[in-house]
Amino acid sequence: MSDLLNRAGMVDCKPLATPASTTQAVTPSDEPFDNPTQYRRIVGALQYLTITRLDLCYAVNRSCQFMHTLTVEHWAMVKRVLRYIKGTLDYGLRLSCSPTASIHAYSNSDWAGCLIDWKSTSGYAVFFRTNLIFWLSRKQRTVARSSTKAEYKALADVAAEVTWVVSLLRELGLHTGQPSTLWCDNLGATYLCANPVFHARTKHVEINYHFVRDKVASGEFVVNLVSTKDQLADVFTKPLPGPKFIALRDKLNVVSLTSCA
Structure with a gap:
C-alpha cells in the first residue's frame, strides 16, 4: 500500500473515509488522461491488494472497466x-476461531447501476463459520430487465x-451435512428459488441461472430474505x-490489525 x-x-x-464517491457518477468525458501507463500499473497493483482488502473490490472493479478509454475523471x-x-x-x-461449522452467504445486485451501458453489478460474500472466505464484485454480462432478474443472477x-x-x-x-444459508434482500428473487409457479414470469431468464432452484428443492440450500440495512454484500455493488x-x-471483518494485536 505504501x-x-x-x-x-x-x-x-x-x-x-470511503473509496468511492456516492455523488459523482463516472460518465464518458472528452478529456483524455495523459498518462495511461501509470493508470494501468496502479489499477493492476490494486487488484492484488483486493486479495485481502475486500473493502476495495467495488472501487477497483469499476476502475478496471476503463483501462482502454481513460479520462481525467477516471x-x-x-x-x-x-x-x-x-x-x-x-x-x-481478520480470521478467528469459531465453534460452529456453518456456511452462509450474502448476495446482492445494483440494478442498472452503470450509466454507460445500464448493466448491473453483482456482489457476494461467503462465510465459513464466522470468517469471510470468498467475495466478489463484478459487472453482469447482460442487461437485466428487472431488479428481480439482476438479484436472481x-x-x-x-x-x-x-x-x-x-x-x-x-x-x-x-462438512456437517447441514444446508447452507443464502441471504438475499429481494423478495422476488427468493420466491423464484422456491416457487415454480413463477416460471411464466422468468422465460427471459437464461436457463443456467435456474440451477439454484434444484439446490433449494434438494435441501442443500436455504434462501432467506434479509433486510437491506443488514445486506453485507451491499459494499460490493455500489458506493x-x-x-x-x-x-x-x-461486519465483513476488515479491521485495524494494530488494534487486534
Whole structure:
C-alpha cells in the first residue's frame, strides 16, 4: 500500500473515509488522461491488494472497466481509492476461531447501476463459520430487465461458489451435512428459488441461472430474505455513504490489525 502511494506521488495525501464517491457518477468525458501507463500499473497493483482488502473490490472493479478509454475523471476515481488507502494502512482481513461449522452467504445486485451501458453489478460474500472466505464484485454480462432478474443472477453466482465450497469441505471431512444459508434482500428473487409457479414470469431468464432452484428443492440450500440495512454484500455493488460503509466493513471483518494485536 505504501508503495502504491509512493508510485502515485500521494504519500502525503489527505485520507478519505470511503473509496468511492456516492455523488459523482463516472460518465464518458472528452478529456483524455495523459498518462495511461501509470493508470494501468496502479489499477493492476490494486487488484492484488483486493486479495485481502475486500473493502476495495467495488472501487477497483469499476476502475478496471476503463483501462482502454481513460479520462481525467477516471484518474480522479483512482486517486480517491488511494486516499482511502492512506487512511487505512493498518487494515486487513481478520480470521478467528469459531465453534460452529456453518456456511452462509450474502448476495446482492445494483440494478442498472452503470450509466454507460445500464448493466448491473453483482456482489457476494461467503462465510465459513464466522470468517469471510470468498467475495466478489463484478459487472453482469447482460442487461437485466428487472431488479428481480439482476438479484436472481447474483444469487445464482453465489450458489455456484457455495456449491464448490461444500464439495471441498466434504473431501476434507469438514462438512456437517447441514444446508447452507443464502441471504438475499429481494423478495422476488427468493420466491423464484422456491416457487415454480413463477416460471411464466422468468422465460427471459437464461436457463443456467435456474440451477439454484434444484439446490433449494434438494435441501442443500436455504434462501432467506434479509433486510437491506443488514445486506453485507451491499459494499460490493455500489458506493455507500461513510457511516454505512464503515459499519459493513466491520461486519465483513476488515479491521485495524494494530488494534487486534
